[in-house]
Amino acid sequence: MTGNGTEPGAGTGTGNRPTWKRRGSRGIRRLTAARPARGRQDGPPAPIRWSDFSLVPVILVLMAIGYAVSPVFLTSGNLISVVQQSSELSLLVLGQALILICGRMDLSPESTIGIAPVIAMWLVLPADGGRFAGLELLPAGAAIPLCLLTGAVIGVINGFLILRLRVNGFIATLGMLTMLRGLHVGITEGRSLTDVPESFRYLGKTDWLGVPAAVWICLTLFAAGGAALAYLRPGRALYAIGGNPEAARAAGIRTDRITWTVLALGGLLAAFAGILYTGHYGSVAATQGNGWIFQVFAAAVIGGISLKGGRGTLFGALTGVLTLQLVVNVMTLGGVPALWNQFLNGAIIIVALVISRFAGGERQE
Amino acid sequence: MSHPTPAPAPALHAEGIVKRFGRTLALDGVGLTVAPGESHALVGRNGAGKSTLVSIVTGLSRPDAGSVAFAGRPAPAPGDRAGWQSTVACVHQKSMTVPELTVAENLFLNRFGPGRLIGWRRLRQRAGELLAGYGVDVDPRTRAQDLTVEQRQFVEIARALSFGARLIVLDEPTARLDARGIQRLFTRLRELQRQGVAFVYISHHLQEVYELCTAVTVYRDARQVLTATVAALPENELVAAMTGDTGGAARRRPATSGPASASASAEPVLRTERLALRGAFAPLDLAVRPGEVLGLAGAAASGSTAIGETLAGMRRASTGRITVGGTEVRPGSVPDALKAGIGYIPEDRHRQGLIPGRSVAENATLTVADRLGPLGTVRPARTREFARALISSLDIRTSGPGQPVSDLSGGNQQKVVVARALARGPRALIAIRPTAGVDVRSKDALLAVVRRVADEGGAVVIVSDELDDLRVCDRVLALFHGRVVADFAHGWSDRDLVAAMEGVGERP
Numbered sequence: 001m002t003g004n005g006t007e008p009g010a011g012t013g014t015g016n017r018p019t020w021k022r023r024g025s026r027g028i029r030r031l032t033a034a035r036p037a038r039g040r041q042d043g044p045p046a047p048i049r050w051s052d053f054s055l056v057p058v059i060l061v062l063m064a065i066g067y068a069v070s071p072v073f074l075t076s077g078n079l080i081s082v083v084q085q086s087s088e089l090s091l092l093v094l095g096q097a098l099i100l101i102c103g104r105m106d107l108s109p110e111s112t113i114g115i116a117p118v119i120a121m122w123l124v125l126p127a128d129g130g131r132f133a134g135l136e137l138l139p140a141g142a143a144i145p146l147c148l149l150t151g152a153v154i155g156v157i158n159g160f161l162i163l164r165l166r167v168n169g170f171i172a173t174l175g176m177l178t179m180l181r182g183l184h185v186g187i188t189e190g191r192s193l194t195d196v197p198e199s200f201r202y203l204g205k206t207d208w209l210g211v212p213a214a215v216w217i218c219l220t221l222f223a224a225g226g227a228a229l230a231y232l233r234p235g236r237a238l239y240a241i242g243g244n245p246e247a248a249r250a251a252g253i254r255t256d257r258i259t260w261t262v263l264a265l266g267g268l269l270a271a272f273a274g275i276l277y278t279g280h281y282g283s284v285a286a287t288q289g290n291g292w293i294f295q296v297f298a299a300a301v302i303g304g305i306s307l308k309g310g311r312g313t314l315f316g317a318l319t320g321v322l323t324l325q326l327v328v329n330v331m332t333l334g335g336v337p338a339l340w341n342q343f344l345n346g347a348i349i350i351v352a353l354v355i356s357r358f359a360g361g362e363r364q365e
Numbered sequence: 366m367s368h369p370t371p372a373p374a375p376a377l378h379a380e381g382i383v384k385r386f387g388r389t390l391a392l393d394g395v396g397l398t399v400a401p402g403e404s405h406a407l408v409g410r411n412g413a414g415k416s417t418l419v420s421i422v423t424g425l426s427r428p429d430a431g432s433v434a435f436a437g438r439p440a441p442a443p444g445d446r447a448g449w450q451s452t453v454a455c456v457h458q459k460s461m462t463v464p465e466l467t468v469a470e471n472l473f474l475n476r477f478g479p480g481r482l483i484g485w486r487r488l489r490q491r492a493g494e495l496l497a498g499y500g501v502d503v504d505p506r507t508r509a510q511d512l513t514v515e516q517r518q519f520v521e522i523a524r525a526l527s528f529g530a531r532l533i534v535l536d537e538p539t540a541r542l543d544a545r546g547i548q549r550l551f552t553r554l555r556e557l558q559r560q561g562v563a564f565v566y567i568s569h570h571l572q573e574v575y576e577l578c579t580a581v582t583v584y585r586d587a588r589q590v591l592t593a594t595v596a597a598l599p600e601n602e603l604v605a606a607m608t609g610d611t612g613g614a615a616r617r618r619p620a621t622s623g624p625a626s627a628s629a630s631a632e633p634v635l636r637t638e639r640l641a642l643r644g645a646f647a648p649l650d651l652a653v654r655p656g657e658v659l660g661l662a663g664a665a666a667s668g669s670t671a672i673g674e675t676l677a678g679m680r681r682a683s684t685g686r687i688t689v690g691g692t693e694v695r696p697g698s699v700p701d702a703l704k705a706g707i708g709y710i711p712e713d714r715h716r717q718g719l720i721p722g723r724s725v726a727e728n729a730t731l732t733v734a735d736r737l738g739p740l741g742t743v744r745p746a747r748t749r750e751f752a753r754a755l756i757s758s759l760d761i762r763t764s765g766p767g768q769p770v771s772d773l774s775g776g777n778q779q780k781v782v783v784a785r786a787l788a789r790g791p792r793a794l795i796a797i798r799p800t801a802g803v804d805v806r807s808k809d810a811l812l813a814v815v816r817r818v819a820d821e822g823g824a825v826v827i828v829s830d831e832l833d834d835l836r837v838c839d840r841v842l843a844l845f846h847g848r849v850v851a852d853f854a855h856g857w858s859d860r861d862l863v864a865a866m867e868g869v870g871e872r873p
Contacts, residue, residue, distance in 0.1 A: 230745075233737075233743055240731060244716075247720055248731070249717075251699070252731075310722055
């Protein structure tokens, strides 16, 4: 038609447009499949999409199955352990969701979650005594700020590569992933670090009101992130940048600055996840975080975040994380042999993708 | 038209076509008959049903009632792609070629020839012959992405013809061509018509209809309201048929307050001093006074678009400076241009204008996010309120501020882009091809809005090669190869301006 590839010929004359588009012919449906086309009278500027809630029934079904499989499932101890185990992954997903919404991709967090605590500990641990010789440059109290700073610096370097040098973000952050893992192994000589600073332990182990502090912190961060996306200027700008970067720039949004900030934030959140994980288990293994990035992307996409940018919510991402963790928990309780875990994990992710694809009714891009 | 003459069967004969989508009637018993070797214009405002008809006569969707016949034979069965391919093809505005593959591969995609191995030499040779046969001067080894728009269109037409199709639907083929490209396109189309190829020509540009087509069919609100030979139909009657108005041609000229409104003594709002961008345009001194609309006329390659983008902060000038109200604007920064009071209507709303999945409200308020709440917050209530004000002041047809912008028609989408440029109350407005791809009535409304900015004391620069856009200007500078070659006061003649834009009398 007319300079307008997405409009398959509805009447402009009518006030409420396109209820018919969904039922249209094959060609038309193909054109409009990527968005719901209900004629809304007067919704909020960011309309609520039911696809954001598509995993809620899946979670309920999983809980029903869990209850049927084992009476232990519905005990508070078990449920708390599920959310506790979700907390570190969910922080990586939070950062990745923001990065994906603004149309980028960052693979490095799976290494950042290990290297950031290692660098912080390396700088503060005493140079002699203990199994691992640190540099003792800074007091132990600086461990958390150092760790967060490391994560942010990694994000800033990613931003430099992607936004200034304009290299391919996927490969650049893949290189970063490999390089940081190597740095981790090099610094620790492949051993686990067990002299975890007290501040890490506190965050990883404390309970507040009977629930681990890590869970409260994650919930708070998700709520803050969700509010920022909905009510803050830079938050709204993320959707604009991810949806059409050229248009965002033409509208006066400082696209590079915001993208760069989001990449730094992604690194910072991964480092924070590293603090929680290290504190919880009381050590940093050389493989900490290894292989997580697959789960991070799976959770985000299952949760309705588009890999092409501009679409998705943090609530959706959070349900994605919970779904994956519940599946693992139910399988464990169901007595599935551990040797089959990896196979089932992959299979479940594929099944979950298919379910959320059809429950959400939108293509996953 | 309803009875084919006994001699040749019409290339296309569609009759009594009804198509509904849910409760919406998209086509209400319409018809279209195209004689062999004829160019038949199909015109109508956005949403009149043209696209639906195209999807039916190209086999993409099935009519609920009515019949379609090609050259006297009934249309192929719905799933018979090969049958459809050998009958009819549509060249869309969007490229249907594979950009990374060569022209030869695109031409013979999936039918590389006998045997399992691809004979590259033979393939290129066949492609060369095919293109030469239709007078298309393109090297078959060129990659499709390196073609110009018109070359790409011709490769697509040649591909359709090589399948045996003798009816081709052209959907807005000139939308992205400059005047010279349009002439070359028309020359080739006439050539093909002589070889018996028939065209259904969809366009918003009525002068093209008059130039190329022999017959015209008008759809309005899902109905066929008129079919006539072009020669016997005055332009004002055609416009009246499209819009349902009886106002006639007078309506097509936007009501301007005339050139007198620009007071020659007032201080210029927008000024450039020796502004230049290497490789795009030579040093340029502009001064646009309050109340004045300045036109920058030029084909796509003339540098006029680059000037507009530089003024808006999308590009950074290599030398010179821009001032608004006497204050210098930081170069190459859109936020600073906005702050200085420069509003910007970008060239291509799909590429630079709209965030497709987001709502009308969000799209319209992108430039004013800082006014929607305190301390960097954006309040949904104030966003809606702001958007509603813009929707009503620009008469945007939408179900509400929350509707996704991609659901709107082309004209209304463009109004959203304009709304955004006006949302900050700009002192200077830069509009690049502000009416591209919109229907007649939206065009007038958009130009009237642009004019209003000037009437309220702002300065406006319109960058365009559309004569209708330039007609609202008080002064027009014609550009050619990055330099101003002529300066026209209000009341220029079409021919003089077009000649200047085409560089007639200039050394290339």
